[in-house]
Amino acid sequence: MIQTICVAGAGTMGSGIALLCGQHGFTTILFDVNADTLARSQNSITAMLTALVSKGKLSVEEQMQIEQRLTFTMDIRACVADVIIEAIIEKAQAKIALFKDLVAMNADACIFASNTSSISISLLQESVAVPGRFAGMHFFNPAPVMKLVEIVVAPQTSTDTALALQELCEALGKTAVLCKDSPGFIVNRVARHYYLEAMKLEASGVASIEVIDEIMETNGFKMGPFRLMDLIGMDVNLAVSQTIYEAFDKAERFQPAELQQQKVKAGDLGKKTGKGFYTYTS
Numbered sequence: 001m002i003q004t005i006c007v008a009g010a011g012t013m014g015s016g017i018a019l020l021c022g023q024h025g026f027t028t029i030l031f032d033v034n035a036d037t038l039a040r041s042q043n044s045i046t047a048m049l050t051a052l053v054s055k056g057k058l059s060v061e062e063q064m065q066i067e068q069r070l071t072f073t074m075d076i077r078a079c080v081a082d083v084i085i086e087a088i089i090e091k092a093q094a095k096i097a098l099f100k101d102l103v104a105m106n107a108d109a110c111i112f113a114s115n116t117s118s119i120s121i122s123l124l125q126e127s128v129a130v131p132g133r134f135a136g137m138h139f140f141n142p143a144p145v146m147k148l149v150e151i152v153v154a155p156q157t158s159t160d161t162a163l164a165l166q167e168l169c170e171a172l173g174k175t176a177v178l179c180k181d182s183p184g185f186i187v188n189r190v191a192r193h194y195y196l197e198a199m200k201l202e203a204s205g206v207a208s209i210e211v212i213d214e215i216m217e218t219n220g221f222k223m224g225p226f227r228l229m230d231l232i233g234m235d236v237n238l239a240v241s242q243t244i245y246e247a248f249d250k251a252e253r254f255q256p257a258e259l260q261q262q263k264v265k266a267g268d269l270g271k272k273t274g275k276g277f278y279t280y281t282s
């Protein structure tokens with residue numbers, strides 16, 4: 001039975017996933033190598049819970065209980081749990097190195113899941129000593145709000161692991177969709193063109209960022225492509241584009257956009273840095 005969850009990486013996604021786990025009664029360990037990120041994550045989780053209390057959606061007592069379930073740590077030795085959900089930077093080698101350490105420290109029944117948006121789950125799986133207990137668990141941003149989770153099954157993922165992660169999604173109030181490992185899985189493959197075509201339109205002078213966003217939002221999309229890229233993080237979005245581009249033998253249709261690369265070079269990563277395609281004050 002899953003009681004304790006360790007979330008590795010306290011950035012945009014890890015922070016949201018940890019909050020979600022705490023809200024649904026799981027003892028949750030949130031691990032990061034960066035002290036500032038951990039502090040920011042703790043503050044933002046408290047701020048989100050406080051906002052829910054002010055809106056009458058949560059009692060002060062419930063807020064305290066959720067906060068008590070959450071531990072923030074930079075000590076990898078604290079990362080002992082029934083399930084590990086990895087949400088660190090989108091770099092295969094960093095993920096593999098971390099999984100190696102976490103597998104060595106955790107019990108035989110522990111399940112390992114990566115929240116990667118685009119790195120091959122099969123590649124990660126081949127590099128860990130427990131391939132049967134390894135799968136992708138792809139949450140969407142913001143994790144506490146978005147309903148969908150893609151459970152990405154690679155060739156060696158056991159049926160028990162897939163089932164356990166499906167049940168975990170249910171316990172977290174999510175809708176799980178099982179999919180086979182493939183570049184970009186389902187959503188990121190389909191959505192790639194939402195971003196890339198929008199940037200091509202802007203670059204060719206057809207319409208401005210603001211106009212493209214407004215048109216898409218007026219036509220039923222929850223967020224325009226540029227606003228969505230700012231929310232995702234320019235670095236994360238570019239890394240996903242690059243991985244999918246490579247995976248499809250550099251097919252022109254998946255080629256990362258110049259504009260995206262310039263933004264990353266300039267450090268304008270979107271909401272998390274206060275500036276991306278738009279500027280943010282808080």
Ligand SMILES: NC(=O)c1ccc[n+]([C@@H]2O[C@H](COP(=O)([O-])OP(=O)(O)OC[C@H]3O[C@@H](n4cnc5c(N)ncnc54)[C@H](O)[C@@H]3O)[C@@H](O)[C@H]2O)c1
Pocket residue numbers: 008009010011012013014031032033034037086087088089090091094098115116117118138139140141231232233236272
């Ligand atoms: N941003 C999105 O919209 C989104 C959506 C779904 C999935 N993802 C995936 O989730 C993962 C994290 O993305 P993010 O947007 O939260 O990134 P982020 O840049 O906000 O956070 C990444 C965090 O990982 C930490 N980190 C780096 N190396 C580490 C290590 N070895 N051990 C522990 N922590 C480490 C960093 O300090 C940072 O806090 C990526 O794999 C990304 O593809 C992102």
